[in-house]
Amino acid sequence: MRTLIALGGNAMTASDGRARPEDQIAAVGVAMEAVADLVAAGVEVVLTHGNGPQVGNLLVKNELAAHVVPPVPLDWCGAQTQGTLGFVIVSALERALAARGVAKPVAAVVTRTLVDANDRGFTHPTKPIGRYLPKEQAVAMIAHGQTWEDRGERGWRRVVASPEPLEVLDAAAAKTLVEAGYVVVACGGGGIPMVHDLGSAKALRGVEAVIDKDLSAVLLARAVGADHLVIATDVDHMFVHFGTPDVRALDRIDVADLRAHLAAGEFGGGSMAPKAEAACRFVEGGGRRAVVTALGSIREAVLGEAGTVVEGATSA
Numbered sequence: 001m002r003t004l005i006a007l008g009g010n011a012m013t014a015s016d017g018r019a020r021p022e023d024q025i026a027a028v029g030v031a032m033e034a035v036a037d038l039v040a041a042g043v044e045v046v047l048t049h050g051n052g053p054q055v056g057n058l059l060v061k062n063e064l065a066a067h068v069v070p071p072v073p074l075d076w077c078g079a080q081t082q083g084t085l086g087f088v089i090v091s092a093l094e095r096a097l098a099a100r101g102v103a104k105p106v107a108a109v110v111t112r113t114l115v116d117a118n119d120r121g122f123t124h125p126t127k128p129i130g131r132y133l134p135k136e137q138a139v140a141m142i143a144h145g146q147t148w149e150d151r152g153e154r155g156w157r158r159v160v161a162s163p164e165p166l167e168v169l170d171a172a173a174a175k176t177l178v179e180a181g182y183v184v185v186a187c188g189g190g191g192i193p194m195v196h197d198l199g200s201a202k203a204l205r206g207v208e209a210v211i212d213k214d215l216s217a218v219l220l221a222r223a224v225g226a227d228h229l230v231i232a233t234d235v236d237h238m239f240v241h242f243g244t245p246d247v248r249a250l251d252r253i254d255v256a257d258l259r260a261h262l263a264a265g266e267f268g269g270g271s272m273a274p275k276a277e278a279a280c281r282f283v284e285g286g287g288r289r290a291v292v293t294a295l296g297s298i299r300e301a302v303l304g305e306a307g308t309v310v311e312g313a314t315s316a
Contacts, residue, residue, distance in 0.1 A: 001227055002043075002178070003043055003044070003046070003227065003230060004045075004229050005302075006049070006231045007047065007089075008049075008232055008233040008295070009052040009189070009213075010050070010052060010053060011233055011234045012053075012085070013027060014027065024054070024088060028088050030295070031232070031298065032089065032092040032093040034296070035093055035298065036099070036100055036102065039093075046178060046220070046221075046226060047183070048213060048217050049185070049188045050188075050189060050213045051078065051189035051213070052129075052189075054081040054084065055077045055078070056129065058077045058081070060131060062141075063131075063133065071141070073206070074193070075206030075208065078188075078191070078193065079192050079206075082108070082110050082111065083108075083110065085185075086185050089108065093106050104181070105182045106182060108184075109177070109186040110170070110192070111169070111170045111186045111220075112168075112170055112191055112193075113194065113211055114165070114166045114167040114168075114169055114194055114195070115164065115193050115194065116195070119163035121160075121162055121163045122163065122209070128157050129158055129159075129160055129210060130157065130158050131157075132154045134155055135155070135156055138156035141158065146158055146208075147159050160209055161208065162210050162212060163193065163209055165191065165215050166219075167219065168186075169191075171187075171220055174224055175225070187213070188213070189213055190215070192206055193209040195207050214275050214278035215274060215278050218278050218281045218282045221287065227287065228287065228288055229279070229289075230290075230291045230301045230307075231290070231292045232293060232294065232295045233271075233275065233293070234294065234295070235294060236306070236307060237250055237293065238267070238308040240261055242266070252309045253309070255284055255312060258280055258310055261276070262276050276292070279292060279308075280310065284312075289304055289309060289310065290310040291307045292307055293307025293308065
């Protein structure tokens, strides 16, 4: 059994949302205990992760230091958070495996993801990131080439492109390590966004964008031959009729029914809609099972015993 586990960036922070280094280390440590149990049981695991809070922290540093040093572009932010979270995850998993007497190597791969330079998001950015700022501070960031929007009483907020991921460019390296017996961490934050430069298929450059990590996880799962996809977040299920007296948790559901809920706007435009879309894409592409659940239920999710379990219409 080969399983790709996608760890949510918000799930790797404290329960109150704090993202201090010690909060992230503690949350990752809890997750890796569950991952180590799976590895010890013989499951081949590939890991990916979000990076929203971590990139948010870097953006605050950009804003505070903009008058001293130029802001770091988003592709650099993605690469930096891949490196930081990668070493935190690798270190925590190595400790958890050693405690179980499991001799299994672990490695993190800095991973790039190809997007289309003509994606509409680059001309009409809509993805809000970072914190709200007063106009005078936003203007200073606009002077550095960023796009900010007036969001009313709360202030101004940066908006960026969130293009569709097309290919995980370094998936072959990740798969080689998996086949060699490694537990691999790859494609953090959806991957560093790259486009073909000047129309050349061989020349690539990073771009200012953020990529949905769950959609990239589907591409990575296919590339490494994963049977199962587990999307670990900060809730234990997907819900329909959320915020109403008729709220209902989804347990086992087939792709057709989940697609119907998506079309009906049950998940809105928030973070759950991409997770539902990713689960559908994975199963439609031949994956056996996709599960959306809380970080603490990873072990049970791999067995299809926790969270929202998405399967094909003909699955038992």
